[in-house]
Amino acid sequence: MKFLKVPEATIRRLSRYSRCLENLVRKGEKVVSSAQLAAHCGVNAAQVRKDLAYFGEFGIRGVGYYATELMHDIKRILGLNKEWRMAIVGIGNLGSALLLYKDFLKQNYKIVAAFDIDPPKVIGRVSEKLGKPIEILHPDRMEEIVKERNVEVGIITTPASEAQKAADQMVEAGIRGILNFAPAQINVPEGFILKNVFFTTVLDNLAYLLSSAKEIKKTVPGQRNRSETDADESLHGERGGGLSSG
Amino acid sequence: MKFLKVPEATIRRLSRYSRCLENLVRKGEKVVSSAQLAAHCGVNAAQVRKDLAYFGEFGIRGVGYYATELMHDIKRILGLNKEWRMAIVGIGNLGSALLLYKDFLKQNYKIVAAFDIDPPKVIGRVSEKLGKPIEILHPDRMEEIVKERNVEVGIITTPASEAQKAADQMVEAGIRGILNFAPAQINVPEGFILKNVFFTTVLDNLAYLLSSAKEIKKTVPGQRNRSETDADESLHGERGGGLSSG
DNA sequence: GGATGTGAAGTCGTTCACAGCT
DNA sequence: AGCTGTGAACGACTTCACATCC
Numbered sequence: 364m365k366f367l368k369v370p371e372a373t374i375r376r377l378s379r380y381s382r383c384l385e386n387l388v389r390k391g392e393k394v395v396s397s398a399q400l401a402a403h404c405g406v407n408a409a410q411v412r413k414d415l416a417y418f419g420e421f422g423i424r425g426v427g428y429y430a431t432e433l434m435h436d437i438k439r440i441l442g443l444n445k446e447w448r449m450a451i452v453g454i455g456n457l458g459s460a461l462l463l464y465k466d467f468l469k470q471n472y473k474i475v476a477a478f479d480i481d482p483p484k485v486i487g488r489v490s491e492k493l494g495k496p497i498e499i500l501h502p503d504r505m506e507e508i509v510k511e512r513n514v515e516v517g518i519i520t521t522p523a524s525e526a527q528k529a530a531d532q533m534v535e536a537g538i539r540g541i542l543n544f545a546p547a548q549i550n551v552p553e554g555f556i557l558k559n560v561f562f563t564t565v566l567d568n569l570a571y572l573l574s575s576a577k578e579i580k581k582t583v584p585g586q587r588n589r590s591e592t593d594a595d596e597s598l599h600g601e602r603g604g605g606l607s608s609g
Numbered sequence: 610m611k612f613l614k615v616p617e618a619t620i621r622r623l624s625r626y627s628r629c630l631e632n633l634v635r636k637g638e639k640v641v642s643s644a645q646l647a648a649h650c651g652v653n654a655a656q657v658r659k660d661l662a663y664f665g666e667f668g669i670r671g672v673g674y675y676a677t678e679l680m681h682d683i684k685r686i687l688g689l690n691k692e693w694r695m696a697i698v699g700i701g702n703l704g705s706a707l708l709l710y711k712d713f714l715k716q717n718y719k720i721v722a723a724f725d726i727d728p729p730k731v732i733g734r735v736s737e738k739l740g741k742p743i744e745i746l747h748p749d750r751m752e753e754i755v756k757e758r759n760v761e762v763g764i765i766t767t768p769a770s771e772a773q774k775a776a777d778q779m780v781e782a783g784i785r786g787i788l789n790f791a792p793a794q795i796n797v798p799e800g801f802i803l804k805n806v807f808f809t810t811v812l813d814n815l816a817y818l819l820s821s822a823k824e825i826k827k828t829v830p831g832q833r834n835r836s837e838t839d840a841d842e843s844l845h846g847e848r849g850g851g852l853s854s855g
Numbered sequence: 856g857g858a859t860g861t862g863a864a865g866t867c868g869t870t871c872a873c874a875g876c877t
Numbered sequence: 878a879g880c881t882g883t884g885a886a887c888g889a890c891t892t893c894a895c896a897t898c899c
Contacts, residue, residue: 374814377813442819464702542811546628556815556818566693567623568620570786573688
């Protein structure tokens with residue numbers, strides 16, 4: 364095990380290994396080899412071993428990895444051995460969906476505050492769907508609430524035009540990690556972390572592949588056999604500068 | 610201009626260039642250099658030129674690129690010079706949000722059909738928010754409807770347990786491109802294209818960065834100066850095998 | 856024997872540097 | 878003079894192959 368820069372791609376794969384291991388453990392597997400895990404995740408076996416090697420030695424030569432143990436090790440590496448408390452800003456369609464989206468909470472992620480510039484407008488409809496009243500707060504109170512509730516992650520689901528302002532308020536409130544769903548380019552100060560989730564970039568990708576496939580491949584007319592999924596590298600991130608949406 | 614394999618990353622950047630160019634055109638810029646565009650997008654100027662070089666020559670030496678023209682060229686390359694008709698399966702929280710999410714439709718993407726295994730259950734609440742009645746169909750009718758309405762892209766927003774079934778029905782109906790939001794590993798036959806949008810993978814990434822930043826950097830205590838955003842490479846895709854969410 | 860951990864090789868993508876147009 | 882287009886250098890990530898250890 365060396366040290367230094369872990370590729371972003373490695374972290375993404377760890378996230379995947381973790382979920383595959385959950386399945387394998389659920390199926391009762393006690394020990395898994397890098398080859399098995401790799402097959403389940405659709406990656407190369409050496410890749411699995413290399414990824415893990417960034418963080419230590421987790422396996423037993425000649426045997427493999429203890430599934431449960433490895434799963435926990437990976438979760439610890441990813442920082443999932445704690446509860447991450449999140450605040451969401453912008454309770455429109457997407458915001459309220461995330462607020463209600465149960466698959467989200469599976470892994471130690473909890474939304475503990477919701478902000479919108481017009482609380483009364485949204486409080487009713489979200490509460491109704493949730494079945495219990497939900498508290499929607501004005502962003503002016505962000506700093507206070509963030510301190511009070513130990514929020515560490517902010518989610519932006521405002522319209523694009525409001526996204527930078529929301530990010531500024533988060534930064535001001537001391538939130539270090541921001542997940543942005545608004546189709547806007549946001550800047551944050553050094554030391555803060557911004558991740559974008561842009562749907563339409565992925566759609567654009569799909570559109571490109573469909574368009575170019577049509578041109579090139581006259582092959583594969585009506586094949587119906589199940590086969591291993593092809594590549595689908597996709598969800599990405601952005602850097603500085605102009606507006607961009609996903 | 611050579612030919613051959615265009616990197617996935619290039620396509621993602623084209624998507625970004627396109628949106629930056631929209632802004633620049635809106636601001637009245639007639640001509641932009643690769644350096645300007647690169648600055649706006651937070652990439653290297655040579656990268657911009659290389660990316661474009663995969664598809665032809667679009668600039669004028671000593672001058673730059675005509676902004677509007679380049680924007681249209683890029684959109685054409687991405688396949689955005691047509692309307693993409695989409696069907697969404699699974700009208701839960703996320704599905705109905707996407708159905709109502711206006712920022713989505715900006716670029717030639719239109720949802721023309723919505724499916725759910727229990728239409729009556731969801732039809733009411735979506736219609737209410739939309740202000741007009743919406744038609745929710747049973748997935749059994751997918752093939753018929755897809756043909757009728759020329760659907761080319763499918764969006765999966767079912768629970769994870771139903772995602773593969775939804776994909777199978779899309780494939781059966783002849784939908785070639787699938788965008789999957791369900792936290793599940795899906796397989797599609799050769800010739801079909803699957804892109805995943807996994808929120809929680811991005812969150813895991815954020816969690817990792819926040820955790821490791823805490824360990825390493827005791828620096829950058831209370832910096833408040835605006836600075837160019839740091840890296841935020843992120844939204845990704847998956848391949849074969851096990852369950853994964855994002 | 857068998858699977859891990861890892862240097863070395865290979866592949867892919869990015870950046871440099873400059874020739875070539877305008 | 879200025880900026881594009883592009884071969885060549887560089888760097889990063891992936892895969893191979895094997896020494897190492899159980």
